[in-house]
Amino acid sequence: MTAFLAxxxxxxxxxxxxxxxxxxxxxxxxxxxVIVPFAxxxxxxxxxxxxxxxxxxxxxxxxxxxxxxxxRADDEDGSLTLFRHAALPLEAIVAAKVIAHWLLTALPLIVxxxxxxxxxxMDFAAWEKTVLSLLLGTPGLVALGxxxxxxxxxxxxxxxxxxVLILPLSIPILIFGTGAIAAGNPDGISNAALLFLxxxxxxxxxxxxxxxxxxxxxSED
Amino acid sequence: xxxLPPRTLKLDALxxxxxxxxxxxxxxxxxxxxxxxxxxxxxxxxxxxxxxIVAGVVRPAAGKVSIExxxxxGRTETDIGYFAHRPxxxxxxxxxxxxxxxxxxxxxxxxxILPALETxxxxxxxxxxxxxxxxxxxxxxxxARLIVSDRPIWLMDEPTAALDAQGEALVAxxxxxxxxxxxxxxxxxxxxxxxxHPSQTLVLGQPLVAA
Numbered sequence: 001m002t003a004f005l006a007x008x009x010x011x012x013x014x015x016x017x018x019x020x021x022x023x024x025x026x027x028x029x030x031x032x033x034v035i036v037p038f039a040x041x042x043x044x045x046x047x048x049x050x051x052x053x054x055x056x057x058x059x060x061x062x063x064x065x066x067x068x069x070x071x072r073a074d075d076e077d078g079s080l081t082l083f084r085h086a087a088l089p090l091e092a093i094v095a096a097k098v099i100a101h102w103l104l105t106a107l108p109l110i111v112x113x114x115x116x117x118x119x120x121x122m123d124f125a126a127w128e129k130t131v132l133s134l135l136l137g138t139p140g141l142v143a144l145g146x147x148x149x150x151x152x153x154x155x156x157x158x159x160x161x162x163x164v165l166i167l168p169l170s171i172p173i174l175i176f177g178t179g180a181i182a183a184g185n186p187d188g189i190s191n192a193a194l195l196f197l198x199x200x201x202x203x204x205x206x207x208x209x210x211x212x213x214x215x216x217x218x219s220e221d
Numbered sequence: 222x223x224x225l226p227p228r229t230l231k232l233d234a235l236x237x238x239x240x241x242x243x244x245x246x247x248x249x250x251x252x253x254x255x256x257x258x259x260x261x262x263x264x265x266x267x268x269x270x271x272x273x274i275v276a277g278v279v280r281p282a283a284g285k286v287s288i289e290x291x292x293x294x295g296r297t298e299t300d301i302g303y304f305a306h307r308p309x310x311x312x313x314x315x316x317x318x319x320x321x322x323x324x325x326x327x328x329x330x331x332x333x334i335l336p337a338l339e340t341x342x343x344x345x346x347x348x349x350x351x352x353x354x355x356x357x358x359x360x361x362x363x364x365a366r367l368i369v370s371d372r373p374i375w376l377m378d379e380p381t382a383a384l385d386a387q388g389e390a391l392v393a394x395x396x397x398x399x400x401x402x403x404x405x406x407x408x409x410x411x412x413x414x415x416x417x418h419p420s421q422t423l424v425l426g427q428p429l430v431a432a
Contacts, residue, residue, distance in 0.1 A: 006325035010314070017313040078307025081278055085301045085372070087328040220278045 003088040004096050011100035014073075021069075025062045026108045032058035033116035044121035051120035052181040055130050056137075058116065059109050060174055063141050064163035066105040070097060070149040071216070080153070080216060090216060095209040098139075098146050106138035129181040133197060137177040140201030143208035144170050150212035154219040173200055225373040225404045227254040228290040228300055230275070235284035237270040244270055245425045246283065252405045254290075254373070257396060257418055260409040262425035268409035269306070271425065272376045275407060276303045288374065299327075302372035304380060308363040312352030316343055316362055319351050324369040337368040341391065356383040364395065375399060377408040389415070 015022050036054050037047060074080045083093050110131055117127040148166035155161060179193035229251065236246035244267030252258055260268050273279040275286050277298055288297040310319050320334040338344040341361040346354075351362060360383050367375065375396070381389045393415045396406050400418050408414065 003326045003328060006322050010311070010318075010322045013318070014311060014313055073311075076307075077309055077311065078305055079309040079311075081276070081305060081307070082303060082309045082323075083326075084277065085298045085303055085370075086326045087299055088326055089296070093326075220273070 003086070004092060007088070007093055007096035008100045008103075011097060012103060015100075015104045022104050022108060025066050025105055026112050028065065029058045029062040029109050030112055030115050030119075032061065033119045037119065048121040048123065048126070051117070051122045051126065052130055052133075053178050054120060055113060055116050055122075055134075056174055056178045059106075059134060059138065060141070060170070062109060063105050063138065063145065064167060066101075067145040067149045067162045067166065068152075068159045070101055070146060071153040072149075075153045075219075081220070084217065090213040091209045094146065094150070094212045094216070098142055098205070098208060101146070102139055102142045106134070106142060110134050110138070126181060133177045133180040133194065136180075136194060136197045136201055137173050140173050140197070140204045141170055143201070143204040144173075146208045146212045147215065150215035150219070153216065173197065176200065223402070225254075225371075225399075225402045226291065226300075227403055228288055228373045228405065229253050230374055230405055230407070231287045231289065232275065233284050233287070235271065235274060235286065236282040237267050237274055237279070238282040239267070239270050243282065248284070248423070248425070250407075250421070250423055252407065252421075254403040254405055255400050255418075256421070257400055257406040257408070257416060258421040258423050259414065260407060260423050260425070261411070266425040268425060269378055272303070272305075272378050272407065272409055276301055276376050300372055300374050302367045302370045302375045304363060304367050304375065304377040306378055306382075308359050309366070310351050310354075310359055310362055312350065314351055315348050316351050316354070317347040319362060320365055320369055323366045327370045327372075329369055329371055333369050333371075334365070337365040340368060340395070341365045342387075357385055357388060360384055361388060361391075364392070368395070373404045375404060375406045375408075377406065377410075379410055380408055381410065381412055381414070393417075 033054065040046060040050070071080060083090055086093060113131060113134065114127065145162065145166050148162035152162045152165065176193045176197040180197055232248055232250040235248040237244045248271065250258060260271060262268055270279060274281045288300055291297060291300055317334060320337065321331050324331060324333050335344065338347055341364050343358065343361055343365065354362065380392045384392065396414065397417045399406060
């Protein structure tokens with residue numbers, strides 16, 4: 001357990017020391033929200049109808065952009081090779097990195113979501129649902145992204161390949177994520193979407209460490 | 222001085238490839254607890270590739286590596302301490318934080334880092350960011366990581382590279398101490414390591430010669 005926490009602690013410490021690194025994704029997320037009213041006009045009825053989808057797309061894109069840093073630095077300085085020999089199995093190290101990555105890329109977006117809610121004229125109930133669906137959906141997104149990052153880590157300059165690879169696979173998360181908050185839905189449908197979203201997240205979270213560890217083991221060959 | 226768990230490392234008719242090029246074949250070697258082998262050969266002979274195969278990072282083109290003496294059900298990876306060219310050190314963490322991370326990851330207590338830092342001579346700058354270290358100091362920190370990892374099998378890729386004369390003597394001292402504890406060492410090197418223990422020499426592409 002100490003080893004598991006050490007991995008999380010190291011990643012958090014590294015990201016916060018760099019400064020700005022975690023912040024850029026949040027800025028990107030907020031800026032998508034800022035430019036949308038310019039593109040589709042300031043009509044608040046239209047905006048609030050589109051808001052859930054926009055928030056999800058903004059979160060989706062900012063998280064995909066952050067994927068590359070999951071394993072890149074560890075690959076470059078040789079840590080990834082040494083992780084294979086660690087007392088903590090590689091699968092557990094990957095799981096710890098998934099948690100750290102979620103804390104660094106998803107949680108700040110959720111914290112920043114009230115800004116988007118104001119910009120997009122969301123009411124409080126819709127914002128609450130958005131936060132709930134982001135909380136349930138983003139772990140799955142990170143887990144899927146981890147597989148993509150692990151598969152592409154051996155490609156130098158593979159920066160945007162992981163997002164392109166993972167985007168089609170994560171469409172279900174987007175569908176159920178926005179489905180859960182779509183305005184005017186009767187409660188029954190909304191709950192079903194939330195349950196599906198949780199199911200997808202749980203399944204991918206369980207599978208991702210094993211799939212990603214396998215990809216990492218094969219990456220040097 | 223706690224003894225290390227006794228292990229035997231066996232390389233059986235190994236062949237290694239880098240890309241499509243066959244670098245070496247038919248390399249066999251047996252190292253028992255307390256033995257050391259120096260791996261020699263010109264640049265590009267496949268020394269690093271051989272170490273990576275033994276470390277389980279690259280698959281051999283033929284032959285196999287076995288580590289005997291451990292729990293047959295357990296993972297043999299945790300017997301290996303790999304001292305590679307890339308230091309696995311984060312520039313933005315301090316020297317002590319880097320070391321504490323690797324100690325924790327390998328299940329060793331955080332107190333183990335201080336003696337290791339003193340051994341490699343980095344104790345006075347334990348709180349400095351590792352990014353400020355020179356190439357030689359970074360190698361010393363990587364040596365300290367090898368010490369805190371506490372593994373019976375050391376695979377060392379040019380352990381004396383970037384080190385000063387004192388550093389070279391330190392490497393020899395560490396290897397000798399490791400062998401005294403019943404560890405075993407496979408080191409790729411271009412220089413005489415100056416060990417107190419007798420070492421085997423494995424020249425890639427040529428048969429094994431005992432020194």
